[in-house]
Each structure stands twice: as structure tokens, then as C-alpha cells.
Amino acid sequence: TSARLTLDPAFRIAPVEPRLFGSFVEHMGRCVYTGVFEPGHPLADADGFRTDVLELTRELGVTLVRYPGGNFVSNYRWEDGVGPVEDRPVRLDLAWRSLEGNAFGLNEFMAWAAKAGVEPMMALNLGTRGVAEALELVEYTNYPGGTRLSELRRAHGVDKPHGVRLWCLGNELDGPWQMGHKTAREYGRLAAETARALKRFDPDLSLVACGSSNGGMPTFGAWEAEVLEATYEMVDHISLHAYYDPSDGDVDSFLASAADMDHMIRSIAATADHVGAKLRSRRRIKLSFDEWNVWYQSRFPGESALDWAEHPRLIEDDYDVTDAVVVGSLLITLLRNADRVGIACQAQLANVIAPIRTEPGGPAWRQSVFHPFALTARHARGQVLRVEPECPAITTARYGEAPAVWATATFDDATGETALFVVNRDRRGPCELEVALPAGLVPVEHLELADPDLSAVNSVAAPDRVVPRPGTGLRLDGRRAALTLPPVSWSIVRFA
Ligand code: AHR
Structure with a gap:
């Protein structure tokens, strides 16, 4: 053919937004433990961070990393992951039916993000927790000093505030698998009140409301409309998530996955603009495509098959040539929509459906999907x-x-x-x-x-x-x- x-160069869509080359580190499987963090590994630095993974993260060109979940965040207590490591509790991670030892938490992530040269994007637990805990986390993270929680951070050895600007108001709360799953009305109210309080703390925070977990959810579109009606003036982004695989062996459809991503982007942009028109608002909500990738979901046995292991091998998909072509086409789609998509995160960074793979105590390597990401992040510059x-x-x-x-x-x-x-x-x-x-x-x-x-x-x-x-x-x-x-x-x- x-x-x-x-x-x-006269036909410009928008500037290339560096935040389109984001990634995602969830406490899931081996993304954190034996992925980015492995004290005792021959290549671990003084903080326990794998320097081979840090180097590959830089080579990948990642600009921003979302943390700590994902489904994990919806039952997470951030307090468990700060302070002396020997005092941190082992907890049940109900999202992935795993044990969480909490050796890695907020301050470790911030130190890792600084070394990787990436902007942190923090997700709040709006599943089992609410406005008060969100405010406490933001105070601990961003307030300079002289208050209980900012002084607690300083007592934990972090003198300067982390200055995190980007906050996700929960994760996939439309999904019945989510701890603290909510209706759009329930979530919209909680997101609005959390956003109102966070903006009172600091009007410059940039907030992401949860959109649908995927384009096939029965409430896709309706969920976003109801949530944005409640939050429109207080949030800056609405999230989208999409994972693709050749289900039923339908490779031609799989290769055209970007058509679906493009359609989702247009649908949610239209939904957001419709709400804006109804509210007579001049604001324009941007899209945060903060989970996207190829994921062979059919190979995942489901959470109920998991049995309280510590960082088990979960969804460590091996990516082939076709997968890399699909990932390349999804990146093309994000750039083609650069006037509307302000943030995007490939899920995830290491081991768990990831461009970077590691063996515990062993080497790290680049999966096929690493390459289109790295070359696009390196060479997409200026205007789309x-x-x-x-x-x-x-x-x-x-x-x-x-x-x-x-x-x-x-x-x-x-x-x-x-x-x-x-x-x-x-x-x-x-x-x-x-x-x-x-x-x-x-x-x-x-x-x-x-x-x-x-x-x-x-x-x-x-x-x-x-x-x-x-x-x-x-x-x-x-x-x-x-x-x-x-x-x-x-x-x-x-x-x-
Ligand atoms: O990335 C894996 C999981 O996919 C995330 O925890 C969740 O948000 C999504 O359903």
C-alpha cells in the first residue's frame, strides 16, 4: 500500500507538554520492592535505590511519576510509611491481597523522584479515608514548619517541604473492586469538599478528579459529567485510564487500540466542555491520562487468587514487537491531543506491566515498549x-x-x-x-x-x-x- x-510548521496543535511522558510507581507486586527499591542489591545506593533502574528511568525520559497507587492507595495510610523504618507496621494491602512492610514511603519516594529528576504526582486515599486525612498529608508534605505535621516531617529528617503541586483526588472510585468504591454523587461531593479544602491550603495546587476506570464502564461519560458538575471550579484535570491487549486473539483490533484512546479523549473532552457550558464557566478542564498501557489482563488470575505474599510477582507481562508498536501508537495519540491532554502516565515503571524489568539481586533490562517511549520523550520537542x-x-x-x-x-x-x-x-x-x-x-x-x-x-x-x-x-x-x-x-x- x-x-x-x-x-x-504552520499547522500547530499545541506545545509538547513534558508531563505527557509520565510514569507510575504503585505499591504493587515488584514495582517498588526489588524494582526501584532494593537495599542490599549490589547496585543499590545508600538509600537502597537501584541505580541501574534510576539510570534506565532517566534514559526512558520520564518526566513525572504518579505514586503510590492505583488501587493500593484506596486503603493506604500514608502515616505507616514515614518515620523510623523499624517502627513502621506491616499492613494488609487489600487491593492486591499482599503484605505491605512500609520500608518505602512518602519521603523515600520524594528522595527517589529527586534522584530520577521527575516531578512527583501524589494520589490521595479517598476510598477508605476523607478530607481530614488528605489535609494532613498535604500539610506534612508541603507546609514549611511550625505546625504539628510539618514539624513531624522535620523530625523525620526532611527539613524542607516537598512542594508537591499535583494531587490525584483518589483512584478509580467508580470501580466496585476499589476499597471504598462510590457512586458518582458520593464521589463528586467528597472530591469537591477535598478540593475546596486543599485549595484553601494552597490555591496553586493542581488537582485531578477521578474519571472512569476504563471506557467500558457502564457509567463512562455519565460519571465524568456528574463528578465535574460537583467539582468544576475546583479541579484542573479529569483522569482517564485505558489498558489494551489482543483479547480473543484479535490482533488487528489490538493494533488499532489508539483509535479507542483517541475516541475516549474526544468523548471526555466533550463531556467536560458540556459541563462547563452548562455552568457558564470559562474554565477548561484538561485531561490526565494517568494510567495507560498494554496489559494482558486475561493472564491475570484476579485479586482473589492472591494470598498475602510480600511483593509477589504480579502482572509482569513480557512485551513483544506488536506491543511496542501499539505503545508507540498510543504515544502518538497523546501527542495528537496535546491541546487537551495535560498529563499522561504509562502504567507502571518497573516490573508491573512495565518498560523496565529487574531480577531481585540481578540485572535490569529494557522491554520492547521501552524504546518507542524513550525516543518519543527524547525527540518530541517544541510544537505538535x-x-x-x-x-x-x-x-x-x-x-x-x-x-x-x-x-x-x-x-x-x-x-x-x-x-x-x-x-x-x-x-x-x-x-x-x-x-x-x-x-x-x-x-x-x-x-x-x-x-x-x-x-x-x-x-x-x-x-x-x-x-x-x-x-x-x-x-x-x-x-x-x-x-x-x-x-x-x-x-x-x-x-x-
Ligand atoms: O496499574 C494496575 C491497576 O490498574 C491500578 O492499580 C488501577 O488503578 C488500575 O485498575
């Missing part, structure tokens, strides 16, 4: 350009017709560099892509992630089996570049 697109490929469609059982070629581009005013990110979703064959360029641009780099074996994965034994490789056959003819997109591939072409 063939396709064409035009890169024109509107790019609309003319291309054939693939027919999918779940989403109908979806364009075979999915793309975005960025243009950096400062350097003149333009980066094109493009996916060929078609399994049947390659696609010849013609790119119309602005005057003076020439290609400087062309990398592609593709493989004749779409099920190839990286592992301890072969950590670099799936990596991006230089693309071949890129031709330049005046202001037209032409390249071949292999079947099921993700590519980046940089022009300068």
Missing part, C-alpha cells in the same frame, strides 16, 4: 504539528475502519528540528510513505522498530533482542522524502 502526509496521513484503512472487529498509518510530528522553533513519529498497523504488508517537507529540511536520522518475528521479546538472556534499528531506503527528492514502513512497525524520522 501507499500513503502520504505533509509536514507544515497537525499531521493527517492519506492512507488505506484496516478493518477491525472492535473499532471498525481505522487508518493503517497513524502519525504525529513535532517542530522545535529553537532548533528547526522536526520529528515524525509514524506507525504502520497493517499486518499484510509494507506501506510506501511519501512525506511533503517544508523547504530546507533534510532527514538526519531514521530509526524503526520492526521484526519478522512479531512475538520476539527482550529477556535477561537476550536483553537487546528487540531494539530500534536504522531504517533503510529513505529517499529525498527535493521537498519530498519517501520511505518504506514495514508491516507492524513504529518509526521515527528526524529532519533538520
Whole structure:
């Protein structure tokens, strides 16, 4: 097949928001323990942080990390994770039917985030707790000193306030699996009163209200409308979560997952604007896509099968070439919606459905999905350009017709560099892509992630089996570049 697109720096969507390259560290499985934190590991630093994982986090280009959950947060007492480690209790983590030893908590996370160079995004427990506990956590975290909780933080060895700006008002409270699950009315009231109190403490805090847990929830859309009617003037973002896998072996639909993500973004943006119109508000709520990824949910036995282990191996999916192409296309979608999506977090960072894998006491390695994330985070700079490929469609059982070629581009005013990110979703064959360029641009780099074996994965034994490789056959003819997109591939072409 063939396709064409035009890169024109005049057609701008919005600046590239660095917060789109967020990740997520939940107390779940081995994300924290033996993932980012493993005292006694040969590569652990004085704080017990794995320096190999810290280096990979920086290489991944992560800008922001959401913490500590996820479902975990909805039954979490933040007080358990601060103060002398030997005094911290072992608790039941009801979300993942695991034991939580609390050796890692708020202050450890902040120290880790500073070393990783990422902005912290904290989630509050609005499942089993409420306004008072949220206020106490924020006082402990952000108030300079002279009050009970700020002095407690100082007594714990943290003199300066952490200055966390971003706070999630709970997690997935529409889900019956959530501890303290609520109706939209119940949650909307609690989120509104928590937000009102937090903004009284500091009007500059940026607050995220919980949207639906996924696009298939029966109350998708209605939940957001009711929650935003209660919170509109006090919150800055509404959250979206989505996980994709080739359920029932439907790989064509899986490859078109970005069509679903795009639809979710448009639906929730429209819902938020509808509420704003009804309320005659001038505010514009942004979207926080704070959990997204490929997750083979069918392989997860369910929480009831879990049996109170400490940091068990949970949902450690091995990602293959197709998964990396889907992750690349989801990142393209987030950039294409950069005028509306202000925050995005790939879930999660280490071991648990993660780009970074580790063995306890052993090595760390990059999964296939690491690479499109790292290259997009590194090269998406400046302004997102509107790019609309003319291309054939693939027919999918779940989403109908979806364009075979999915793309975005960025243009950096400062350097003149333009980066094109493009996916060929078609399994049947390659696609010849013609790119119309602005005057003076020439290609400087062309990398592609593709493989004749779409099920190839990286592992301890072969950590670099799936990596991006230089693309071949890129031709330049005046202001037209032409390249071949292999079947099921993700590519980046940089022009300068
Ligand atoms: O990331 C895994 C889980 O998925 C999170 O804990 C929850 O918020 C979501 O359902």
C-alpha cells in the first residue's frame, strides 16, 4: 500500500507538554520492592535505590511519576510509611491481597523522584479515608514548619517541604473492586469538599478528579459529567485510564487500540466542555491520562487468587514487537491531543506491566515498549504539528475502519528540528510513505522498530533482542522524502 502526509510548521496543535511522558510507581507486586527499591542489591545506593533502574528511568525520559497507587492507595495510610523504618507496621494491602512492610514511603519516594529528576504526582486515599486525612498529608508534605505535621516531617529528617503541586483526588472510585468504591454523587461531593479544602491550603495546587476506570464502564461519560458538575471550579484535570491487549486473539483490533484512546479523549473532552457550558464557566478542564498501557489482563488470575505474599510477582507481562508498536501508537495519540491532554502516565515503571524489568539481586533490562517511549520523550520537542496521513484503512472487529498509518510530528522553533513519529498497523504488508517537507529540511536520522518475528521479546538472556534499528531506503527528492514502513512497525524520522 501507499500513503502520504505533509509536514507544515504552520499547522500547530499545541506545545509538547513534558508531563505527557509520565510514569507510575504503585505499591504493587515488584514495582517498588526489588524494582526501584532494593537495599542490599549490589547496585543499590545508600538509600537502597537501584541505580541501574534510576539510570534506565532517566534514559526512558520520564518526566513525572504518579505514586503510590492505583488501587493500593484506596486503603493506604500514608502515616505507616514515614518515620523510623523499624517502627513502621506491616499492613494488609487489600487491593492486591499482599503484605505491605512500609520500608518505602512518602519521603523515600520524594528522595527517589529527586534522584530520577521527575516531578512527583501524589494520589490521595479517598476510598477508605476523607478530607481530614488528605489535609494532613498535604500539610506534612508541603507546609514549611511550625505546625504539628510539618514539624513531624522535620523530625523525620526532611527539613524542607516537598512542594508537591499535583494531587490525584483518589483512584478509580467508580470501580466496585476499589476499597471504598462510590457512586458518582458520593464521589463528586467528597472530591469537591477535598478540593475546596486543599485549595484553601494552597490555591496553586493542581488537582485531578477521578474519571472512569476504563471506557467500558457502564457509567463512562455519565460519571465524568456528574463528578465535574460537583467539582468544576475546583479541579484542573479529569483522569482517564485505558489498558489494551489482543483479547480473543484479535490482533488487528489490538493494533488499532489508539483509535479507542483517541475516541475516549474526544468523548471526555466533550463531556467536560458540556459541563462547563452548562455552568457558564470559562474554565477548561484538561485531561490526565494517568494510567495507560498494554496489559494482558486475561493472564491475570484476579485479586482473589492472591494470598498475602510480600511483593509477589504480579502482572509482569513480557512485551513483544506488536506491543511496542501499539505503545508507540498510543504515544502518538497523546501527542495528537496535546491541546487537551495535560498529563499522561504509562502504567507502571518497573516490573508491573512495565518498560523496565529487574531480577531481585540481578540485572535490569529494557522491554520492547521501552524504546518507542524513550525516543518519543527524547525527540518530541517544541510544537505538535497537525499531521493527517492519506492512507488505506484496516478493518477491525472492535473499532471498525481505522487508518493503517497513524502519525504525529513535532517542530522545535529553537532548533528547526522536526520529528515524525509514524506507525504502520497493517499486518499484510509494507506501506510506501511519501512525506511533503517544508523547504530546507533534510532527514538526519531514521530509526524503526520492526521484526519478522512479531512475538520476539527482550529477556535477561537476550536483553537487546528487540531494539530500534536504522531504517533503510529513505529517499529525498527535493521537498519530498519517501520511505518504506514495514508491516507492524513504529518509526521515527528526524529532519533538520
Ligand atoms: O496499574 C494496575 C491497576 O490498574 C491500578 O492499580 C488501577 O488503578 C488500575 O485498575
